[in-house]
Amino acid sequence: MMDIPLRLLKWAAPVTACVLLAIDVVGAWRDGRTAVAVGGVLLGLVYAAGPAIEGRRRFARGLWLGLVTSGWAVLAVAAPPFVWLAFPLLFAYLHVLPLWAAMFGVAVLTSAATLAAAWHAGELAVPLLVGPGVAALVVTLLALACRALRAEMERRHHEYELPPGGRAGRAVRR
Template identity: 40%
Template structure:
């Protein structure tokens, strides 16, 4: 629009000079054109001026233009860019009043140039102005709504990012809690039980007591390795040898205090089978640790069986024991009297990978805990 204003001003001046060579009005027309261009450029250069300053600038431009049109009606077409400048600069009512004034001046100038009454010159400019003004105001309203929508989207994105950070922090805290429960806490619990067992038979069966102490030392050594790896990257230390060896190592550590844990690995999911994703392996190992810790501490079982099976689209981990059993609640929860993170942690780990946990138990007939984790894309 600014470029159109200067173009129309230059064309109108050229037309005036060609139509009226040597006219007495020529010096005034050239001077007023220069003054109008100077005022207009000054306003464009001072873009940092206040809103009130821009309104004063627009009124000066219009005032100089009105004088120029009174001198030479051919300059009336410079009003077209001024319409839009007024609509952008002034409040809506003031802008519409200015548009009406400019339209009236254009009509008067065109009738003066024609030298006769012409209905087209009277009705044409107002019709064009009404359509152009309506289009501009509609676009302006849409721009305002779009800016408001963008602001809402930016604010919503910031709030969502903050919520995601909070949820991520809570999820990380929960994950750390489960990691500590399934590693250091369980290892310390095993050490405590072994040392208590050694203390009970220290005088009567010193060889058995020393065996318990050696087992406790082995558990402490493993806990130390877990703690160092935990600090390093929170990855299970046992998984360095693969999931099969990790599960057998967990079963061996839990086979103490009268509990024997047998391990059965499906050949398809063993060391010769496809490699499961690291997250799945880590979750299965932690679930096995948590389940066997519950068996040892709460079930009173003498035998437990750990079975890992790889199906076409999922991997299944079953832990069965011959303990006292319990009545599963709805929603599922730990048996009465059992405290800690055991079953909730197992369910949380499975659910994080889209898996499910089912518990079948009857008082006096043992318990079977089954965890199924889907494998994206099926067996590779």
């Protein structure tokens, strides 16, 4: 029963990223910024490759995360709306990297998003400091809660198993 909310949460970040990216690409296209729109489409394609590398080696996942982050950084400098794609990307950091590296990545990405937004705005205002920090905190707490729920679900799955030659529905505790 617990796996349904976890599956929904697992898809929430990629769907949010794709929706934000689509809005930004359409906006850039409508504004005549073809290069930015094409860059957004390319970023979307690289981002969409994420599930394909999920079971791969750490190097492949790190390379994918580096490409996505680099693409985001270029677009965040090119057009203000792309700055906010950083927040769904935080879930990727927390999913792909070990916890210590993810925390470092979250701090760096949040700082970069804050600086890019301030650069586009022409000033560093309080909302640009507080908003991204609060968003990063919420994303981090949600991702950690998902990890804890997933670990608990796996623990329970391994704790109860069918006895040898047993019938389905007669789980025994090891």
